[in-house]
Amino acid sequence: xxxxxxxxxxxxxxxxxxxxxxxxxxxxxxxxxxxxxxxxxxxxxxxxxxxxxxxxxxxxxxxxxxxxxxxxxxxxxxxxxxxxxxxxxxxxxxxxxxxxxxxxxxxxxxxxxxxxxxxxxxxxxxx
Amino acid sequence: xxxxxxxxxxxxxxxxxxxxxxxxxxxxxxxxxxxxxxxxxxxxxxxxxxxxxxxxxxxxxxxxxxxxxxxxxxxxxxxxxxxxxxxxxxxxxxxxxxxxxxxxxxxxxxxxxxxxxxxxxxxxxxxxxxxxxxxxxxx
Numbered sequence: 595x596x597x598x599x600x601x602x603x604x605x606x607x608x609x610x611x612x613x614x615x616x617x618x619x620x621x622x623x624x625x626x627x628x629x630x631x632x633x634x635x636x637x638x639x640x641x642x643x644x645x646x647x648x649x650x651x652x653x654x655x656x657x658x659x660x661x662x663x664x665x666x667x668x669x670x671x672x673x674x675x676x677x678x679x680x681x682x683x684x685x686x687x688x689x690x691x692x693x694x695x696x697x698x699x700x701x702x703x704x705x706x707x708x709x710x711x712x713x714x715x716x717x718x719x720x721x
Numbered sequence: 722x723x724x725x726x727x728x729x730x731x732x733x734x735x736x737x738x739x740x741x742x743x744x745x746x747x748x749x750x751x752x753x754x755x756x757x758x759x760x761x762x763x764x765x766x767x768x769x770x771x772x773x774x775x776x777x778x779x780x781x782x783x784x785x786x787x788x789x790x791x792x793x794x795x796x797x798x799x800x801x802x803x804x805x806x807x808x809x810x811x812x813x814x815x816x817x818x819x820x821x822x823x824x825x826x827x828x829x830x831x832x833x834x835x836x837x838x839x840x841x842x843x844x845x846x847x848x849x850x851x852x853x854x855x856x857x858x859x860x
Contacts, residue, residue, distance in 0.1 A: 614840045668723020676826040701737040702747040706727065715725070721750075721785075 599608040599635070601648040602672060603661055604712035607634050612651045613711050617689050618674075620647070638674075647672075652713065661713050668694045670707050670717035679704040737784075745770040746784045747776065753789065758819050763789060792842045793819075798833045801826070805841040814838065 604610035611634060620636040623646050631651035631674055638644055640660045664671060678683040678698045683706050687693065694715060695707035705718040749770035753761065760790050764790060767777035781789045797818040804814045812823055815838075820826040828839050 668725035670725070694723050695729065698726070698729055698733075699740070699743070700733045702743045702750065707723075707725065710761055 599646050600672065601649050601650045602714060603652045603657055604649045604710075604714070605652050606712060607649055607651055608711040609630060609709060610634075613634070613649070614649065617686065625701060649681055649712075658707070664715060665709075665715055667717055668707060671677055671714040672717050673717035676718045679706050679718055682706075738744070742780065743784065745772065746777075746780055749781065749789070750792070752812065753793050753796060756795060757846060758817055760819065761793060794829070795833075798830060801830060801838070802834060802841060805838055806844075808842060810840045811842070 595697060614636045619639055619640050621636045621642060624633060626633040634649045635646035637646050665719045683697050687707060691708045693706055693708045697704055697706045705717055706713050707717045710716050730804045749766050752769040763774050767774045770777050776789060776837055785792060801814050804817060815823050815826040827838055
């Protein structure tokens, strides 16, 4: 058994694809039409054979409630590693990304949290 | 300030009150990241953090959730996989990531990745999604 995928609920798959590729810099890996929605994954540009992030359509009401509660509390749905949180924060902020937590040290790691515009808080981590 | 941000600040205050200690541990980790290809011993790495070896091991494990030894091993494996994917010969990769024995490198690589180093090189030569047609043997 291997971990190959991680899922993230998004309000709008096309908008999410644009954000995750144009703003964050990920690369689209698969897009398979499935009726109203699609199977859509992105990967890190530096690790294109690494774990795929599935941009899942939000089509289940209880999940919407769960997502909303996490968002309002500022809790990240998932986290991505970066080499330098301060640099990434400056780059994303320049692109208009809104941060609910600016770079903050916690022990030996540095964290920041931003709004992915698709219903989620995402944390970037410098280890 | 969000609930999450408040929790992060509260936990930092409770769990990591010594900012200079965290910085010294981070420096030692950066030392491992930079010198993984050398013969590294823990005394040398602990010196980077200005701590005794045993104190360093205890704190590194508390901050990063794994011992420095395990962390170093994982860093070496990550770089080995990257170099093998570039088609660099196994022996060269073995020495480049700080091992001095090809059999022990091969054994550990296989244990950690499920692949032999040779297979890791071959996998790179077969792009993902490529269909391989093998001529069937005649009965």
